[in-house]
Amino acid sequence: MSEEKEERLIIKRDGYPSPGEIVIGTVTRVMDFGAFVSLDEYENKEGMVHISEVAPGWIKDIRDHVKKGQKVVCKVLGVNPKRGHIDLSIKDVTERQKREKWQEWKNELKAFKWLEIIGEKLGLSREQLIEIGKKLIKEYDSVYEAFVECAYEGYEVLAKIVGEEFAKEMAEIARENIKPPRVKVRGYFELKSYAGDGVERIKKALMKAYDVIKKFPNIKAEIEYVGAPRYRIVLEADDYKVAEKALKSVVDTVLKTIKRLGGEGNFVREHIG
Missing domain, CATH: 3.30.70.1130 (EIF_2_alpha)
Structure with missing residues (x-):
């Protein structure tokens, strides 16, 4: 049998999130005292949601609120890089913040897919695409925002970051998929x-x-x-x-x-x- 298809491209950020930041994560473990959440946007980073930060009010059983494998939107309460600790809250995230974060993440996943399409066309490796993606995140804070910039300003704004050929391909996809807001x-x-x-x-x-x-x-x-x-x-x-x-x-x-x-x-x- 042929090998399973490689997992879809996800470009993760280096470093730690900032206190107050809204993040997306996947619940990896649920304990009586809290839940551990792997941060989808950050490289090898896991945070913890204490039971008191899972939902408002008294919680009898944490498993009634969160389950292993569940995607959650959290607010970063505190970060201790020396200890590798990230404290998170689910209950402190407003409905509006949740909606906006989900939309932002959906847009970013679309942008990763667009990078894959370009990579396939130009014969680039996964490692090369990750390197390009990280450059775009550093410059624009998200890959999707780089595509938006390209849609408005043309490929020239990205040429110095990703090279002219790649930038032209980004501009073409951006024109087809991103409509300027009315x-x-x-x-x-x-x-x-x-x-x-x-x-x-x-x-x-x-x-x-x-x-x-x-x-x-x-x-x-x-x-x-x-x-x-x-x-x-x-x-x-x-x-x-x-x-x-x-x-x-x-x-x-x-x-x-x-x-x-x-x-x-x-x-x-x-x-x-």
Whole structure:
């Protein structure tokens, strides 16, 4: 029989995590007093979650909460490199931190796979890929972030780190797989018309916004009634400057239209936090 396929590429960090850092790990042993967790992101590092840090409240049996082989997201409470001790907490990790860490780790696993694809294409060994991956982590804190940088800035930003040929392959994969995040700008119109058909006039003014948006590529507009006399508008675009330019054009057009139709109005900007 042929040998089993080599395990997937995982590039681990050297050194120790920092106190306060959120990490991913695999439970290796469960004792009455706590659980030992192998850190998936760090080379040969294991931490311990004391039973009091597993879950809130009193714990009768730790095995009701953690099991061997389970993947867990932990917060690093303390590190003692001299003794090789890493104290972890599961209960101190918020739901938001957990979601974000899982997504970050999924992205990193995808990036490792992309490195494997490039390595296969260029005939590189596993050791060479690990060396390249560690260089990227040192420079960008994660392999995935290096791909993101490449998607935005082009292969040239990575050429000095991984070589031109490898950087070009990274750029190609990045363009195919990483979509730049969309940005949003928003605010609300306060529009009034005292004419008999005032509602129709306001509607006509707002509809002008969609005419303006058509002139801008890849922009999505949404207008909703908030409550008299307010109408919120949200613009979504690939680029913040384009979104701002489109919003200014929309505001000018809508306010000029409502004034021309005998009404009055103003615009209040809202900031998305």
